[in-house]
Amino acid sequence: MKEKLNILRVSKIKKYYNDFLALDNVNLNIKSGEFVALLGPNGAGKSTLFSILSGMIQADEGDCLIDGNNIIHKSVDALKKLGIVFQQPTIDMELTVIENLFFHARLHGISLKNLKHNITKELETYKLETKINKKVRTLSGGERRKIELIRALLHSPRVLLMDEPTVGLDPKSRQDLLSKILKLKNTKGLSVLWTTHLVDEAEKADKIIILNKGKVLKEGNHNSLIREASTNTLGEAFLKLTEGKK
Amino acid sequence: MGLTIREVKKFSKQKGRLFSAIVRPALWLFVFAAGVGSSKGIDPGMLNFYPTQNINYFEYITPGLLGMVLLFSGMQSSLSMVYDREMGVMKILLTTPLPRWYLLISKLFSGTMLSVIQAYCFLIICIPIVNIFTPFITSYFGWIIAFPAIILFSLMLGSLGLLLSVYIKQLENFAGTMNFVIFPMFFISSALYPLWRLFDNGALIVYYLANLNPFTYGVEMIRAASLGKIYYEGVLIVFICTLVFILLAIRGYNPQNSIFKKKRSN
Numbered sequence: 001m002k003e004k005l006n007i008l009r010v011s012k013i014k015k016y017y018n019d020f021l022a023l024d025n026v027n028l029n030i031k032s033g034e035f036v037a038l039l040g041p042n043g044a045g046k047s048t049l050f051s052i053l054s055g056m057i058q059a060d061e062g063d064c065l066i067d068g069n070n071i072i073h074k075s076v077d078a079l080k081k082l083g084i085v086f087q088q089p090t091i092d093m094e095l096t097v098i099e100n101l102f103f104h105a106r107l108h109g110i111s112l113k114n115l116k117h118n119i120t121k122e123l124e125t126y127k128l129e130t131k132i133n134k135k136v137r138t139l140s141g142g143e144r145r146k147i148e149l150i151r152a153l154l155h156s157p158r159v160l161l162m163d164e165p166t167v168g169l170d171p172k173s174r175q176d177l178l179s180k181i182l183k184l185k186n187t188k189g190l191s192v193l194w195t196t197h198l199v200d201e202a203e204k205a206d207k208i209i210i211l212n213k214g215k216v217l218k219e220g221n222h223n224s225l226i227r228e229a230s231t232n233t234l235g236e237a238f239l240k241l242t243e244g245k246k
Numbered sequence: 247m248g249l250t251i252r253e254v255k256k257f258s259k260q261k262g263r264l265f266s267a268i269v270r271p272a273l274w275l276f277v278f279a280a281g282v283g284s285s286k287g288i289d290p291g292m293l294n295f296y297p298t299q300n301i302n303y304f305e306y307i308t309p310g311l312l313g314m315v316l317l318f319s320g321m322q323s324s325l326s327m328v329y330d331r332e333m334g335v336m337k338i339l340l341t342t343p344l345p346r347w348y349l350l351i352s353k354l355f356s357g358t359m360l361s362v363i364q365a366y367c368f369l370i371i372c373i374p375i376v377n378i379f380t381p382f383i384t385s386y387f388g389w390i391i392a393f394p395a396i397i398l399f400s401l402m403l404g405s406l407g408l409l410l411s412v413y414i415k416q417l418e419n420f421a422g423t424m425n426f427v428i429f430p431m432f433f434i435s436s437a438l439y440p441l442w443r444l445f446d447n448g449a450l451i452v453y454y455l456a457n458l459n460p461f462t463y464g465v466e467m468i469r470a471a472s473l474g475k476i477y478y479e480g481v482l483i484v485f486i487c488t489l490v491f492i493l494l495a496i497r498g499y500n501p502q503n504s505i506f507k508k509k510r511s512n
Contacts, residue, residue: 054341079343090334094256106248107342151338 005031007081007191008053008159013062015048015214022048023059024214030159030207033189035182037202040211041242046195047087049211050163053193054084067158080108083157085148087164093137097128097147100136101154108155122150126180142173149180159191160184166201178204199235208234212242249339249349250356253323257360267319267364271311272372278438279304291442295470295477296383305382308373309469310437313461315365316400317432321424323357324407328414340499347496354404354492361400362393388472395471395481399464402484405491412498435462460487 010028014021023045030036040046051057053064055071055078064071069078092100101119105112123129126146136144145165152160162181166174178201184190194205202208202222209219218225218241222234229237257263283303290301330336339349369389373382410427432438434456441462444453456462460483467480 054337056337056340076343076345079341082341084338084341086334086337088334090338092252092335093333094259095252099252099255103248103252104338106251107339107344 007032007067008193009063009065010049010053011063013049013052013059013064015045015052015057015059017048022214023052026062026211026214026216028209028216030191030193032158032191033185034207035185035192035194035205036207036209037205038193038195038209038211039197039199039202039238040195041197043213044197044211045214046197046211047163048214050087050161050195053161054082055079080155081158083152083155083160085145085152085160085162085165087167089141089144089148091136091144091148091151094135096133096135097123097139098132100147101151104151104154110155119150119154126150141168142170142176145169145173145177149177153184153190157190159193162192162194164195164197166196166198174201199233199238203234210238210241217241247352249352250359253326253353253356253360256326263322264364264367267315268368268371270318271314271368274307274311274314275304275372275376279307282438289440289442291440293436293440293466295466295473295475298383302380302382304376304380305384306440307438308376308382308384309472310432310435310465312365312368312396312468313399313435313437313465314432315368316361316396316403316464317428317461319361319364320357320400320403320407321410321428322407323353323360323404324411325417327353327408327411328417331411331415332417346499350408350492350496350499354401354408357404357407358397358400361404362396365396365400384472388474391474392468392471395468398481398484398488399468402460402464402488402491405488405495408495409491409498412495431459431461435459435465437461437465460484 006029008028008030010026013023013026015023026045026049028036028038028049038046038049048057052059053066053071055075058072066078067081069075069081071078092103095103098116098119102112102115105115120129120132123132126143128143128146131139131143136147139147149165160181166177169177181192181194182204185192194201196202205222207219207221208225210217210225218228220228225237225241226232226234229240231237231240287300288303288306289299290296290306327336330339340346342349366389373386373389376382406427434452436456441453441456444450444456463477463480463483467477467484470477470480
């Protein structure tokens, strides 16, 4: 029964870059409707793990299952369940907002009937409805990120992967994005994997996984990690755990 | 379908692209051919699909210039792959729930469609003008029946472009590589002169290279097709090259041999 609840399952993942072991025996589970923060310093292996989860690269060892589908062997079924927001912008600057979203919809085989109406409604929730026919190049970084989030959710995925999505955003935009994701998790039961190196973003997660030098050091919720590290804040616990391993 | 619509939208926004696709071969046709060609015409040599052994030079280089349009367009559509990689759009393409071979084939077909449109724009605009001054043996209908050959040749050049885009990591490198692909492919072929001339002039290395160049076979295939003939050797070689290039490109975009993968040494 517990197996069924795990919408995303990563087991014994190993990844080498030449002689460098980027990920060492990484295990990770995300349950349906769970918000998991993957917290780690720069170079911890977060982006490598993210690339493996999204099928961009293949692990040297181990398995990655999304709703029971192996990301390599059943990639089409696995990718249908994923919504992805990458760290770097992945939106076509030369196309308008609506053209970008229609492009994504067509790639995912989403019916175009009522799509424009639905997109407009979604843009309204972000106060971006006036930008619908603007070229993405003319939008701010925060606005582009919101468009990428709308795009990632357009095909109603079960899991949302976000790789350091707040990079380059101002504090207000960061807060807005995080609040929106928490709302989606609560209202739609969306499972979220949010990778970050910012402790304050991880604090609101149901589960925090601390990754350092390619290894999972600890996992638990905000309170349990503080308790285990015998510190007062998550920030202190993170530093103690990651630096203690040096 | 999504990829095709995106390509068409981007193409329609790049006003200069169609213009330059026509101007480039038009210059060769109206200026180069006028300067190099002679009133005596040119002898196509042993491999001659024309009913006479003496051909108007404007007519002789037209299939080659058509190949030039397809070559530039094929490379430009693969340039968009490199651009997509640099801009991050490639990540979205590679994480859509579609097999990668399907994405690449879709990209190839959308690029081919644009190439063929550009090729026919060149023919529609330039050939009637040349025909006023020097009538061609090749009829207008000939260019219509050459349609399948033009598509096949365009598929080969598009596949080659996709294959190159696997190994070219940055736009800057792509521009450099084009110099080592477009120009040698075009010049070391029968696009501008019959190959017997190379042999006759003692340029044996260039002659043999031109015989190995699939572009030569593509040009001759179009030349034959425009005259209602089938150049079987050319069709076979172009078809095989298309298959090899696209299979290698698919292999290159596979996550196991991924363009994003670094090599493990141990």
